[in-house]
Amino acid sequence: MIRVLFLVIAVTGLASALATVLIKNLVRAALALAGFFFAVACLFVLLEAEFLAALQVLIYVGAVSILLMFGIMLTRGVQGTDPASRPSAWRLPGVVIGLAVFALLGYAIFQETGLGTQRAWGAIDPRPAIARGTVEPGAPRRRAINDMGKVVGVELMTRYVVAFELAGLLLTAALVGAVAVAHREDDEPSRGEPSRIPSDPPITTSP
Amino acid sequence: MIELLDPTSPLVWAQSQAVDLGWGLALRWGLWLVVGFLGLFPGIVAYMVWLERKAAARFQDRIGPNRVGPLGLLQPIADAIKLLTKENLVPAGADGLVHLAAPVLVIVSAFLMLAVIPFAVGMAPVDLPSGLLYLMAASSLSPLGVFLAGWSSRNKYSLLGAMRAVAQLVSYEIPQVLAVIPIVLWGGSLSLVAIFDKQVEFGWFIASPPGLLAFLIMLIASIAELNRTPFDIPEAESEIIAGYHTEYSGMRFGLFFLAEYLSVFAVGCLVTALYLGGGMPLPLVRFPMNLLGDSLPRLILVDMVLLAVFMFKVLLFILFMFWVRVTLLRLRVDRLMNFAWKYLTPLAIVNILFAGIWYECVIRAGVLTLGGWLWGWVVTGPLVVFAVWLVVWINRRLLLGGPAGVGRPSLGGTRVDAGAAPG
Amino acid sequence: MIINNYIFIGLLLLAAIGFALAPLLVVRLIAPRKRSLSKSEPYECGVLTVGETWIRFRIQYYIYALMFVVFDIEALFLFPWAAAYAGLGLFALVEMVVFLVFLFLGLVYAWAKGVLRWA
Numbered sequence: 001m002i003r004v005l006f007l008v009i010a011v012t013g014l015a016s017a018l019a020t021v022l023i024k025n026l027v028r029a030a031l032a033l034a035g036f037f038f039a040v041a042c043l044f045v046l047l048e049a050e051f052l053a054a055l056q057v058l059i060y061v062g063a064v065s066i067l068l069m070f071g072i073m074l075t076r077g078v079q080g081t082d083p084a085s086r087p088s089a090w091r092l093p094g095v096v097i098g099l100a101v102f103a104l105l106g107y108a109i110f111q112e113t114g115l116g117t118q119r120a121w122g123a124i125d126p127r128p129a130i131a132r133g134t135v136e137p138g139a140p141r142r143r144a145i146n147d148m149g150k151v152v153g154v155e156l157m158t159r160y161v162v163a164f165e166l167a168g169l170l171l172t173a174a175l176v177g178a179v180a181v182a183h184r185e186d187d188e189p190s191r192g193e194p195s196r197i198p199s200d201p202p203i204t205t206s207p
Numbered sequence: 208m209i210e211l212l213d214p215t216s217p218l219v220w221a222q223s224q225a226v227d228l229g230w231g232l233a234l235r236w237g238l239w240l241v242v243g244f245l246g247l248f249p250g251i252v253a254y255m256v257w258l259e260r261k262a263a264a265r266f267q268d269r270i271g272p273n274r275v276g277p278l279g280l281l282q283p284i285a286d287a288i289k290l291l292t293k294e295n296l297v298p299a300g301a302d303g304l305v306h307l308a309a310p311v312l313v314i315v316s317a318f319l320m321l322a323v324i325p326f327a328v329g330m331a332p333v334d335l336p337s338g339l340l341y342l343m344a345a346s347s348l349s350p351l352g353v354f355l356a357g358w359s360s361r362n363k364y365s366l367l368g369a370m371r372a373v374a375q376l377v378s379y380e381i382p383q384v385l386a387v388i389p390i391v392l393w394g395g396s397l398s399l400v401a402i403f404d405k406q407v408e409f410g411w412f413i414a415s416p417p418g419l420l421a422f423l424i425m426l427i428a429s430i431a432e433l434n435r436t437p438f439d440i441p442e443a444e445s446e447i448i449a450g451y452h453t454e455y456s457g458m459r460f461g462l463f464f465l466a467e468y469l470s471v472f473a474v475g476c477l478v479t480a481l482y483l484g485g486g487m488p489l490p491l492v493r494f495p496m497n498l499l500g501d502s503l504p505r506l507i508l509v510d511m512v513l514l515a516v517f518m519f520k521v522l523l524f525i526l527f528m529f530w531v532r533v534t535l536l537r538l539r540v541d542r543l544m545n546f547a548w549k550y551l552t553p554l555a556i557v558n559i560l561f562a563g564i565w566y567e568c569v570i571r572a573g574v575l576t577l578g579g580w581l582w583g584w585v586v587t588g589p590l591v592v593f594a595v596w597l598v599v600w601i602n603r604r605l606l607l608g609g610p611a612g613v614g615r616p617s618l619g620g621t622r623v624d625a626g627a628a629p630g
Numbered sequence: 631m632i633i634n635n636y637i638f639i640g641l642l643l644l645a646a647i648g649f650a651l652a653p654l655l656v657v658r659l660i661a662p663r664k665r666s667l668s669k670s671e672p673y674e675c676g677v678l679t680v681g682e683t684w685i686r687f688r689i690q691y692y693i694y695a696l697m698f699v700v701f702d703i704e705a706l707f708l709f710p711w712a713a714a715y716a717g718l719g720l721f722a723l724v725e726m727v728v729f730l731v732f733l734f735l736g737l738v739y740a741w742a743k744g745v746l747r748w749a
Contacts (some may be wrong), residue, residue, distance in 0.1 A: 002633070013244055016742060025302070027302075027305065027355070027359075028304075028305065029301070031305065031308075031355065034351060045633065045636045046633070048633065050336065050337050050341070050636065051336070051337045051340065051397075051710075052333060053577070054337050054340040054341045054343075054344045055340070055344075055706055057344035057345075057347070058340065058343055058344040058347050058702070058705065058706065059699075059702060059703060061344075061347070061348060061351065061700045062344060062347025062348060062351070062380075062702070063377070063695075063698060063702045063703075064345070064699060065351055066351060066354065066377055066695050066698070067692070067695040067698075067699050068349055068693045069351075069358075069373075070370075070373075070687075070694075070695040071692060071695075072692045073370070073686065073687040073691065073692075074686055074687065074689060074692055075686065096739040108742055109708060124635060130344070133559050138701060146336055147336050147396065147713075148336065148337065148715075149336065149337050149340065149396070149397040149710050149713040150395075150396065150397075150710070150714045150717075151714075152710040152714075153709075153710030153712070153713050153714025153715070153718075154714045154717060154718065156707070156711065156714075157711060157714060157718050157721070157722045158718075161725060164707070164725070164729065165725065165729060165732075165748050167707065168704070168707070168729040168733060169732055171700050171703060171704055171732070171733065171736070172732045172733060172735055172736040174531060174700055175696070175697060175700045175736040175739070175740060176736060176739055178693065178696045178697075178700075179693065179739065179740050179743055179745050182689055182692065182693050182696070183689075183693060183743055183744075183745050188644040202721070225636050232634070232711065236638050236641065239638075240641060240645050242706045244642060244645060244646070244649075245649060249649075263736060270644070290653075291653060291656050291657055291660065291661070292657075292660060292661050292662075293657070293661055294661050294662050294663060294664070294665075295654070295658070295661060296669055296670065297670070298670055298671065298672045299667075299671065299672075300671040300672065301672075301691065307654075310650060311650040311651065312647055313649055314649065314650040315643060315646040315647060315650070316648035318642060318643075318645070319642060319643065319646065322638070322639055322642055324646045332638065332642075333635040333638050333639065334635070335635055335636075339709075340706075340709055360672070361672060362672040363672075366684070370687060370691055373691075373692050373695075374691055374695075377694065377695060377698035378694060378698065380698065380700065380702070381698060381701045384705040384706075385701065385705050385708070388705070388712045389712075390711065391709060391713050391714040392713075392715050395713060395715070395716040396713055397713050432729065435725070454672065454736075457657060457661065458653045458654055458656075458661075459654065461653070462650055462653075462654075531695065541747070543744065544694070544746070545694035545747075548697075548737075548746045549741065549746060552701070552737065553734070553737065556730055556733070556734060559708065559712075559726075559730070560723075560726075560727065560730070563715070563723050563726075565713065566716075571716075625687065628646075
């Protein structure tokens with residue numbers, strides 16, 4: 001049954017990924033991309049990483065796709081019928097580059113060798129069902145899967161603490177950068193002019 | 208394809224855990240799905256609409272629905288029949304497929320939210336280890352549906368309403384998510400069942416200053432997330448017709464309507480489970496869980512009590528929402544956005560630290576003692592009051608201008624001049 | 631076990647979609663369908679629609695969405711921290727204060743730049 005589920009999810013994911021590339025209408029393409037994000041979340045569930053699945057839905061389907069939609073609303077030619085925006089000259093190089101990246105990834109995945117004493121992922125054995133308890137109780141992997149949020153928290157606070165703080169810094173940098181690039185202060189109504197919004201009666205203590 | 212199905216193929220065997228569904232589990236799920244999600248919850252929602260109409264009528268000195276059946280009790284059924292027999296209109300230029308998908312997405316979001324609510328002991332549809340995060344993820348699907356509804360209608364008012372709605376929804380989602388974090392901190396888990404168990408030990412989480420602040424932030428943010436008055440700018444009738452669902456008529460509009468009330472119910476359940484102690488009748492007195500003996504009748508009795516208390520709290524929450532709706536006026540759009548970013552978000556961030564302090568004072572000890580509880584109040588109470596005062600003060604200061612406000616950013620357009628200009 | 635729970639979620643997803651689509655099917659079967667030109671006009675206060683609807687919106691919406699993404703990710707970093715807090719010491723609290731200060735600075739910057747002023 002799990003195999004059937006995997007196939008269904010994989011086929012859906014591939015179909016929506018293809019739809020993202022092929023659909024001309026930008027909003028529909030972004031919707032297909034959101035569908036693809038959802039399929040990735042389903043794959044996380046199949047891998048018993050439900051914490052990641054929830055994050056995937058929350059960030060990608062819930063937040064990034066909204067960002068994409070608002071980004072699309074900044075463009076002209078949502079329907080993809082605008083002749084000026086058709087990148088016909090780039091079609092062939094685009095296909096070549098895409099296939100090259102695909103081949104590279106495939107090569108990397110199948111030629112991967114294990115780190116140290118570990119085996120390569122490509123040569124993985126049927127692994128025991130961790131969460132179902134064939135491994136002795138309390139084993140780290142089992143705990144990690146049954147309460148992934150907590151284990152991720154512990155790891156973030158101990159082993160990956162520098163990365164964690166750097167991520168915070170990076171987020172702030174992203175915010176500052178975005179504000180600096182996208183926000184122009186001269187767009188705003190200056191203080192002296194009456195703003196378009198009807199202002200409240202002045203709040204003053206003295207007449 | 209054939210290769211993928213081969214059991215020795217590594218691609219498939221990487222996910223090898225089997226799915227085993229016993230008869231008991233299948234029966235449970237079947238009951239939840241058919242009786243709960245497809246029967247009871249929509250029924251509750253239908254009568255919430257009736258209740259809201261009755262309550263609003265009382266607030267406005269009217270009688271409300273009273274024609275269809277005794278007390279108008281059959282009104283929801285009549286409404287459903289009416290919606291089912293109305294023609295489905297889609298504007299000519301609309302994107303038909305997306306126009307259909309949008310209400311479905313919103314409904315799915317509302318339904319999925321209800322899947323992890325622990326109504327009573329052993330009465331959560333499923334208990335996910337990351338349940339709270341899952342719930343947030345499910346609720347974050349609805350802005351996408353709202354946007355698609357407005358965009359696909361190809362109506363200027365719809366699109367404007369959708370843009371406003373999504374900007375509002377995403378702005379208020381931040382304080383909403385942040386207000387949940389104190390609960391996770393105290394519960395020590397993302398599972399709603401574990402959070403309920405923790406509240407059985409340590410009392411309702413609202414009975415603490417950080418918990419109260421988090422509850423209030425959550426309450427305001429939820430009302431905004433549900434697009435209800437005073438945060439109903441996306442549907443402001445006097446400005447943009449019906450906002451993002453202007454072009455929805457008949458049953459498709461009914462789906463949006465249903466989703467809205469289903470979300471109200473879901474948020475009521477969420478707030479009850481997170482802050483108001485779930486089915487616990489009293490804030491600090493431990494419910495005699497040892498009544499939960501081994502015998503089935505006892506279990507059923509206790510669960511009945513818990514469920515009744517839970518539903519009573521949800522009902523109070525819903526009535527509160529109705530009360531707010533008939534009392535308060537709509538906010539202006541710039542103030543609405545300001546309120547999310549300049550009041551609620553800073554408060555919610557600071558509140559997380561207060562929650563940490565409360566944890567050290569009260570919960571770290573492992574048992575709830577009166578001394579620890581009072582000590583927690585003494586320490587965090589003034590901090591919370593001070594934080595609220597500070598945020599309000601900073602905002603007022605910037606709003607009013609004055610010496611500190613000159614040359615600084617201000618909230619409104621011209622209001623700074625009011626103080627600075629020599630009158 | 632986890633995957634079992636998610637199978638319920640999957641069934642619920644299908645049930646919800648079915649719940650939404652079933653009444654639409656009923657409408658298709660029993661409701662009247664009379665198309666007419668004026669009925670399929672967009673409803674814009676009874677006035678014929680003028681100009682293109684799918685136009686460009688101003689960038690402020692985009693900036694708000696961007697800030698939403700940043701703060702959403704921040705909040706999601708807080709979830710595992712909060713869940714693990716009981717087993718961690720004071721160090722974790724200090725780390726989180728540092729993290730929060732970074733993000734608070736971002737908010738203050740956006741505020742000072744006037745991004746949060748909805749005009």
